[in-house]
Amino acid sequence: MIHVRNLTKQYNELSSGGFLALKGISFDALPGQIYGLLGPNGAGKTTALRILSTVLKPTSGTAIVNGFEVTAEPDHVRRQIGFVSTNTAIYDRMTAWEMVQFYGALYQMDPENLQIRMEALFTKFQMNDIRNMLCSKMSTGMKQKVSIARAIIHDPPVLVFDEATSGLDILVAREVLDTIEHLADHGKCVIFSTHIMSEVSRLCDRIAIMNHGKILAEGTISELSENHDESDLEELFYQLISESEKEVLSA
């Protein structure tokens, strides 16, 4: 479903010249799988997800989403994905209904099907009470629900969640995680970035631990525990990141 090979991304930066945000990462995520990208701030998680959602172009390497290459066929890739970003990214001066409808129309959904799909999603996410409320008047939890409804309105095979639970209270965060689990159960390929270990332990089928644009370890949680002789994921994460930091400092 998602095949990433030797992906690099360089940003032009005044202080350091070219800043290499991704240094040749490779991984695969399959349908029905939740793939977790773990890493501290600045590890390159958001850059990788932005490339997968065609918002950024890679400097080199390839990324194939449901059979379409992100650089060569960005229009096709965009139809295969639903993207939920760190901030809720919804328009303050639109109602919940208008917001989801706008994105459904952008995906050129048939108006009748769109109406049926929206009714179903609004009922499922218990958003009927807020359907005519302006987004600016909603709580963060409500906004994130609208954001997820917007991302899955066209029923995409691939879903990209970039730190989607950050800033949410525990009840809303749990609801978001349940939704992600539910989507994977229905055969969606979910790629999910976070730095909260408990979410990873609960959800992810495979994970990649990243730092400074590199994947330090990749596999299932049990494979990683076995390979690094550490059963506690948080401890394992800390060890790998510490070693990586030392390498960078010595370099």
Add this chain to the structure above:
Amino acid sequence: MTWSNVKLIFKRETRDQLRDRRTLFTIAIMPLVLYPLMGMAMLQVAQFTREHPTQIWLVGTENLPDSPALLVDGDLDPVWNQGERSELLQICAPNDRDENFHKLVQQFHENRTMPGDPDLINQMIDQEMKSRGVDLAIVFTAGENGETEEAQNSGPSAIVLLNSASDRSRIAADRCSQILSRWRTASIKQALESHGVPISVAEGVSIKRADVSAKSKRTAATWSKILPFIVIVWSLTGAFYPAIDLCAGEKERGTFETLLSSPAGRSDIAIGKLLTVMSFSMVTSLLNLLSMAFTGLFVASQMGGGVGMAGLGLPPASSMLWLVLALIPISALFSAIALAAAAFARSSKEGQYYLIPLMMISMPLMMVPMLPGVQLDLGTSLIPVSGLMLLLRGLIEGQYAEVLPYAAPVCMVTFTCCYLAIRWVVRQFNSESVLFRASEKFAVGAWLQQVMRDRHDLPSVGNAFLLGVMVLVLGFFVQLAVGSTMPGSWLELAKTILIVLIATIGMPAILMAMFLTRNPRKSLRLRLCSIPAACAAVLMAICFHPLVTWFTGFVLFVYPLQGDATGKAEFVGSLVDQAPGLWAIVLLMAIAPAIIEELAYRGFILSGLESLRNRWQAILITSALFGIAHFAIQQAIITFAIGMILGVIAIETRSLIPCFLYHATHNSITVLLPRVDATTVDGSPVLPWLLFTNDGSIWQYSVLPGIVMTLLGVLLLVWFVKNRVVPDNSVELDTTFLQTALGRK
């Protein structure tokens, strides 16, 4: 581009903006509420200022003739008032200090000055007036009865002393001038009648002005100056806020990223947003226009009494049609520029910083048509915005026959600017570095480090623009310094030209190539070229010279040289005539500029712009910079055209030598042709066929040979394109002297 997506984005953005209170305030509340309120306030203020009485001090009233009497019982005789309200002019009584004041006025009148301070008498008079609390003083002096003819002719006089720095004093002077004028005319009439001379003798030939224009035409003429300005200035202002909100605002809210990951392409997003900004720009402009017009009419009718706008009717109905038609391209242009500039900004606040300079650049273009005497002709029709405003003015005035011939160039320029601006917007939205610009703090040290670290063999696009701008700025300051002291001899002229060329163009180009690139030779295209290429360049310059001469004639027809420029050119020509020989003229006016300008433009700048990966774009921008550097518009257009030819030669040969040869040959012919005498032409086997003269001084190219030469020039240009030189085959010149001169290896 998918139009359904464009439509969706347009509808969404429009609804979004209509729900934004700030936008609604700008486009609707301000025009519909603010102007009427401002109008009411203006009426109140005007009433307040008009009601204020002013104090007049009459000095030397004993010198006034008894008849006709200016004063009755110490006050102005109401007979001289015709419409002025007498209570607004309050007369002060004379007293014992008048004698001193008289002396001061006498000194002032005789232009006497106090040693050390030429303004002392003015200050003393002003002080005297202030101490009495008067706004204006009128000093009456008696006539002199001297023996000389001059003294006999001098009669009584009235000196009106006002302080032009004070509004009250100026108002008082205006109020008195009509009264004094009527009194003076009556006294002349009385004097003439007493001698039995009819008043018509003094008046001589009576000159009267009669306005034969129809009222509708007068109305149209007044509106034609106001309406285009209001429409255009508000279309720019109306584009500002929506452009910032739709770009920088969306970045701030984090919604841009999700929109970019949707099926809407970058072009769909850009055009959808552009249409929204354009709509708001047009609506703002129209609402402001209507509100200001109605408020203005109301205020003018209330103020009445000779105010220019009083009695002015509504603008002609056709003017609205022309304004709406013109509003479409002008809104598109301003909206596109505002949107492209706002796309750079990371926040709304930053967006405002970018858009204020846009206003500053646009204002002069809007002000040019307001200048007296500026009319629509081929020259002004080619100026963006100004041409359109002049065309609108003509159309509103109903001068169709006069302005419609220039509609095509105006439309061409306006639509070309629109197209370029829209392309810029789409390009901005396709640029990752623009949309996701990092919020990095700028530090000079870090920037210098980056400049040195990131040097490549060739200059970057930024380096190329930097040199282009640097040449312009240095040129401006050097011209400012040199302009005040014109050279007085050939030697001084030679020094000035060489200093300007080297200091403003040559040295910056060489230094930038040395320090900003790793391969200065390659950057400046210092490579040998083949002998056929060198010969072809010389031949092409000769062949294209008739075409350039004709084009120069056309440019001078469109933009004629003004008196000052003609005078300067003649003066420089007279200095050039003092040259020790033709060799010196060719060296100074042809070879030196050719070497130095080619190093900068086809060398450094074109090398940098070649990284745009579009050779025509690189040539076009280089030529534009080359043209602008020549300041005068006539020269700028001609050098731009020559720059295009030179750009092609530089790109195809990858060497500066053919460019230099072309440039030097062209310059040489241009400076030598006016110095060719008839004997030389007649003695030549070719020149009589090629050249002719009407007045014996200015040589012109014959049409047929000129066309043949131009065609040959085109063939040579094609030859250059077909024989493109691959960079690796070239041999680089030894330029170690440049490095040793600058102490670098």
